[in-house]
Amino acid sequence: MADAHHNGPILIAGGRVIDPANGRDGAFDVLIADGLVKAVDRSIPADGLDQTARVIDASGLVVSPGFIDIHVHLREPGYEYKETIATGAEAAARGGFTTICAMPNTDPAIDNAAVVDYIANRAAGAPARVRAIGCVTKGRKGRELADMEELITAGVVAFSDDGDPVYDAGLMRLALTYSRDLGVPISNHCEDHELCPGGVMSEGWVSSRLGLAGIPAVAEEAMVARDISLTELTGGRLHLAHLSTAGSVAMVRQAKERGIAVTAEVCPHHLMLTEAWALGGKGDPNVAAGPMAYDTHTKVYPPLRSNADVAACVAGLADGTIDCVATDHAPHERVSKECTYHEAAFGISVLETALGTLMSTVHSGSISLPTLVERLTTGPARVMGNGFAQYASLTPGTPADLVLFDPDAGWTVDVNKFASMGRNTPLDGVTLRGRVGATVVGGRIVFEEPTVLNKGDVA
Numbered sequence: 319m320a321d322a323h324h325n326g327p328i329l330i331a332g333g334r335v336i337d338p339a340n341g342r343d344g345a346f347d348v349l350i351a352d353g354l355v356k357a358v359d360r361s362i363p364a365d366g367l368d369q370t371a372r373v374i375d376a377s378g379l380v381v382s383p384g385f386i387d388i389h390v391h392l393r394e395p396g397y398e399y400k401e402t403i404a405t406g407a408e409a410a411a412r413g414g415f416t417t418i419c420a421m422p423n424t425d426p427a428i429d430n431a432a433v434v435d436y437i438a439n440r441a442a443g444a445p446a447r448v449r450a451i452g453c454v455t456k457g458r459k460g461r462e463l464a465d466m467e468e469l470i471t472a473g474v475v476a477f478s479d480d481g482d483p484v485y486d487a488g489l490m491r492l493a494l495t496y497s498r499d500l501g502v503p504i505s506n507h508c509e510d511h512e513l514c515p516g517g518v519m520s521e522g523w524v525s526s527r528l529g530l531a532g533i534p535a536v537a538e539e540a541m542v543a544r545d546i547s548l549t550e551l552t553g554g555r556l557h558l559a560h561l562s563t564a565g566s567v568a569m570v571r572q573a574k575e576r577g578i579a580v581t582a583e584v585c586p587h588h589l590m591l592t593e594a595w596a597l598g599g600k601g602d603p604n605v606a607a608g609p610m611a612y613d614t615h616t617k618v619y620p621p622l623r624s625n626a627d628v629a630a631c632v633a634g635l636a637d638g639t640i641d642c643v644a645t646d647h648a649p650h651e652r653v654s655k656e657c658t659y660h661e662a663a664f665g666i667s668v669l670e671t672a673l674g675t676l677m678s679t680v681h682s683g684s685i686s687l688p689t690l691v692e693r694l695t696t697g698p699a700r701v702m703g704n705g706f707a708q709y710a711s712l713t714p715g716t717p718a719d720l721v722l723f724d725p726d727a728g729w730t731v732d733v734n735k736f737a738s739m740g741r742n743t744p745l746d747g748v749t750l751r752g753r754v755g756a757t758v759v760g761g762r763i764v765f766e767e768p769t770v771l772n773k774g775d776v777a
């Protein structure tokens with residue numbers, strides 16, 4: 319569907335431009351040429367453009383920098399039956415994400431330059447920019463540090479053992495110390511295993527009712543507290559992956575007030591779905607655990623939490639305590655979810671439902687639309703540093719990475735239409751509001767959805 323043959327200028331006319339980097343929110347036209355943003359102006363006449371120019375009528379749509387996702391699992395190399403770099407990048411394009419950062423829990427893990435090069439080669443020509451995150455420890459085994467210098471030279475943009483925490487506090491201290499000089503964040507998956515042996519969902523009334531082993535909030539919060547202290551000690555760059563509890567948000571808020579340079583992310587599902595979704599009634603707590611109960615698609619790390627946790631995460635994202643949204647896109651093959659809740663894999667396929675999920679916070683009045691766009695663009699770019707800012711603005715002269723979306727369009731999730739090989743989402747069949755119309759990467763339209771896009775497209 320993408321207009322792969324069109325390489326000429328593109329004029330995006332009549333949209334609501336939200337460009338947080340430039341403090342812009344209003345009716346503007348955007349001209350793209352030679353892969354770059356050329357101009358953003360109140361009115362750019364189409365007459366002056368050359369014949370190959372394409373004009374897109376963006377009235378009714380938001381036009382913003384493409385979304386940046388600093389936490390995805392692309393599964394390649396090693397788990398190509400779950401996702402490949404090609405299918406994951408396609409899912410990103412459909413979700414409005416123009417840059418995605420791949421976590422290193424692949425096989426082999428991303429702990430040496432050869433794997434980083436492999437990923438870069440496989441990502442060449444993909445419909446999204448793909449960057450690699452290197453392991454903190456060799457083989458992600460938590461015993462000794464990976465060769466961080468080698469990985470930085472190879473081009474990794476952060477370090478993480480995601481899927482697992484950096485468990486050893488001494489290694490975490492070292493990694494944070496090195497992160498200062500290496501100039502990239504250490505993204506930690508905070509989970510104290512000893513506090514949640516065998517846990518498969520949030521510890522609370524639903525886990526009791528279903529008889530499932532719980533993961534208490536403290537399993538996350540104990541390590542968040544440890545990492546904040548280590549950051550204060552080392553002056554390192556700590557990034558807290560997928561925060562899910564009110565207590566974590568409160569600790570990050572307090573740490574920032576004390577001037578500790580910590581950053582944090584939250585996932586779309588933790589802003590909308592609660593533990594009650596595990597009952598199988600799509601979140602309706604009054605639905606008795608019936609044939610759909612133990613919906614394994616709700617099994618994710620960290621687990622879906624309580625209403626109060628969801629509210630705290632939303633408030634934290636709104637006030638900037640949480641710097642950005644990251645999807646934690648975790649695609650899995652079908653059979654890994656067609657089993658008991660205990661046996662099921664942790665993870666949700668998120669890239670293609672992210673915007674619709676996130677827009678629920680805007681439609682409910684909890685987060686303003688410009689703030690949400692900030693948390694998907696300049697927010698993640700600030701967390702990463704290292705040249706990410708050029709992809710997070712519509713400043714003339716920067717790469718033309720953009721998304722056009724209808725903030726109100728309703729649509730029903732159908733996993734059979736996913737580009738991702740991972741159809742594992744509890745949102746299948748759920749109606750969301752907010753849909754991507756087109757995604758542009760480096761001036762190339764990599765995805766377009768005619769039913770959203772327009773109406774008055776004069777191509």
Ligand code: NCD
Nearest residue numbers: 391480481618619648664665
């Ligand atoms: C992640 C995965 O599948 O790689 N799953 C998830 O539920 N988030 C890894 C992880 O963070 O546990």
